[in-house]
Amino acid sequence: MRVKERTHKYIMLFVGAVVSLLWIYPFYLVLVNSLKTKSGIFESTLGLPSVPTLENYPIAFEEMDFILTFFNSIVITGGSIFIIVIFTSMAGYALSRKPGKASTFIYLLFAICMLIPFQSIMIPLISIFGAVDLLNRTGLAIMYLGLGSSLAVFLYVGAMKGIPKALDEAAIIDGCNRFQVYWYIMLPMLKSTTVTVIVLNAIWFWNDYLLPSLVINKEGMYTIPLRTFYFFGEYSTQWHLALAALVIAMIPIIILYMFLQRYIIDGISEGAVK
Amino acid sequence: MNFKKRTYWLFLLPTLFALLVVLIIPFFQGVYYSFTSYDGFQVSSFIGLENYKNLFSDEQFLYSLGFTAAFSVVSVIGINVLGLSFALLVTQKLGKVSTLFRTIYFMPNLIGGIILGFIWQFVFLKAFTGIADLTGIEFFRGWLSDTQTGFWGLVILFVWQMSGYIMVIYISFLNNVPKELLEAATIDGANRWQNFWKVKFPLIIPAFTVSLFLTLSNAFKVYDQNMALTSGGPFGSTEMATMNIYDTAFKVQEMGYAQAKAIVFLIIITLISVIQLQITRRKETEL
Numbered sequence: 001m002r003v004k005e006r007t008h009k010y011i012m013l014f015v016g017a018v019v020s021l022l023w024i025y026p027f028y029l030v031l032v033n034s035l036k037t038k039s040g041i042f043e044s045t046l047g048l049p050s051v052p053t054l055e056n057y058p059i060a061f062e063e064m065d066f067i068l069t070f071f072n073s074i075v076i077t078g079g080s081i082f083i084i085v086i087f088t089s090m091a092g093y094a095l096s097r098k099p100g101k102a103s104t105f106i107y108l109l110f111a112i113c114m115l116i117p118f119q120s121i122m123i124p125l126i127s128i129f130g131a132v133d134l135l136n137r138t139g140l141a142i143m144y145l146g147l148g149s150s151l152a153v154f155l156y157v158g159a160m161k162g163i164p165k166a167l168d169e170a171a172i173i174d175g176c177n178r179f180q181v182y183w184y185i186m187l188p189m190l191k192s193t194t195v196t197v198i199v200l201n202a203i204w205f206w207n208d209y210l211l212p213s214l215v216i217n218k219e220g221m222y223t224i225p226l227r228t229f230y231f232f233g234e235y236s237t238q239w240h241l242a243l244a245a246l247v248i249a250m251i252p253i254i255i256l257y258m259f260l261q262r263y264i265i266d267g268i269s270e271g272a273v274k
Numbered sequence: 275m276n277f278k279k280r281t282y283w284l285f286l287l288p289t290l291f292a293l294l295v296v297l298i299i300p301f302f303q304g305v306y307y308s309f310t311s312y313d314g315f316q317v318s319s320f321i322g323l324e325n326y327k328n329l330f331s332d333e334q335f336l337y338s339l340g341f342t343a344a345f346s347v348v349s350v351i352g353i354n355v356l357g358l359s360f361a362l363l364v365t366q367k368l369g370k371v372s373t374l375f376r377t378i379y380f381m382p383n384l385i386g387g388i389i390l391g392f393i394w395q396f397v398f399l400k401a402f403t404g405i406a407d408l409t410g411i412e413f414f415r416g417w418l419s420d421t422q423t424g425f426w427g428l429v430i431l432f433v434w435q436m437s438g439y440i441m442v443i444y445i446s447f448l449n450n451v452p453k454e455l456l457e458a459a460t461i462d463g464a465n466r467w468q469n470f471w472k473v474k475f476p477l478i479i480p481a482f483t484v485s486l487f488l489t490l491s492n493a494f495k496v497y498d499q500n501m502a503l504t505s506g507g508p509f510g511s512t513e514m515a516t517m518n519i520y521d522t523a524f525k526v527q528e529m530g531y532a533q534a535k536a537i538v539f540l541i542i543i544t545l546i547s548v549i550q551l552q553i554t555r556r557k558e559t560e561l
Contacts, residue, residue, distance in 0.1 A: 121304055
């Protein structure tokens with residue numbers, strides 16, 4: 001029995017390790033080849049570089065205008081997340097504390113809207129926002145709030161149902177108004193839900209390509225995915241530069257993942273299971 | 275103590291406003307557009323069902339719907355088989371290494387479809403050719419240059435990206451299987467295989483409902499990966515439904531017609547989701 005247990009464990013470890021290597025191999029290939037010269041890649045893609053060089057990086061960094069691009073991504077992602085967290089938690093608070101026909105109807109509305117695929121409203125959305133001159137970052141943040149509201153509201157309502165109403169009542173008797181109760185009592189108690197909402201939306205906003213390409217497709221406003229796309233189009237014959245650009249584009253999220261991986265994975269599973 | 279009416283609506287206002295202008299109004303507007311010959315500038319005329327009739331003779335659109343369906347079926351199976359296998363693997367008692375495996379399997383999911391598409395373009399075009407040169411195996415040559423390798427390329431990319439995500443969902447369900455149940459089964463003489471099929475499997479059926487729903491709808495809506503890996507080529511033979519809609523709308527500028535496609539797309543996705551939920555829900559109660 002003991003021996004069998006141990007063999008089983010070793011087989012599992014072996015399988016897990018092989019799959020792990022296979023899973024990171026594409027990343028490894030990109031990284032290794034980004035350290036080669038143009039002719040180095042031409043000579044061999046699979047091998048290590050004969051003389052590793054970092055010379056592709058400053059060129060790619062410069063051509064991508066990476067500091068501005070990175071800043072743009074931060075502004076869009078950060079701003080949209082701030083808006084979605086504040087407004088959907090407020091909405092969730094109202095829905096969870098005033099049961100009745102109105103709340104049931106609104107809740108149902110959120111559920112139905114969740115089923116609408118983006119592509120089926122894409123065209124009118126762009127023409128409506130274009131007509132009121134909102135094809136800019138503000139418009140993009142409003143769109144993200146609308147598109148992301150259903151899931152965030154569900155998560156908040158679910159979490160708030162678990163917080164006793166007696167708490168609100170006590171605070172209100174002590175002289176708090178509704179907003180103070182929400183801000184000083186509810187929000188701090190909802191931290192883990194807020195982490196989930198942030199994680200789910202951050203991954204989406206940070207990586208989104210299609211919607212930003214329709215809304216903020218202007219030089220100077222490009223986010224990382226947009227810039228990567230255009231850079232690649234221009235340099236697709238020069239793999240050494242294109243690969244360096246891909247590595248640069250991935251670095252921020254990989255670093256974040258290393259530090260926050262527990263929160264990220266927990267957030268994902270919370271969001272999917274609830 | 276309930277909300278005062280005014281405060282209640284004040285708290286809901288910003289989110290409801292966004293929902294209204296981003297989803298509800300565009301939805302009805304879209305239905306209207308689909309009956310017109312809207313070109314992006316003006317709705318020139320109401321043409322009834324004309325757009326919908328034309329869809330049935332639009333070979334490229336029908337092809338891309340078929341391609342998307344085939345892609346979705348194959349990917350959904352691949353993602354769920356791998357995702358569940360990964361989840362079972364990392365929930366074995368392997369010590370700290372489990373966390374490392376989990377971290378690695380999940381990683382592709384954090385990176386956007388555009389970047390992932392380009393990474394695999396490099397793998398298929400350059401690394402695969404390298405492998406072919408090295409080993410002489412012709413299988414690795416010419417990837418993404420025809421429909422078949424384009425199709426499998428997209429499937430590989432998407433399975434690689436999504437398996438880790440689905441793994442996380444299965445893990446959380448597997449962790450909720452009561453330990454006493456598994457111990458009791460083991461004492462009664464159940465082996466690993468029986469433990470999985472007879473104890474764990476019935477208890478994680480709800481995970482299938484969630485996972486199938488998520489993978490199916492995500493697979494149907496793929497755009498970025500398609501754009502970056504093959505951009506629909508060669509000759510539109512790997513063009514998926516969403517790309518077809520996008521091109522009709524923003525390249526050909528036939529917005530009314532594109533919107534009719536978008537409505538058909540919406541109906542298909544909704545139907546599939548409803549049917550799938552019905553079936554898996556029934557299975558849930560049967561077991």
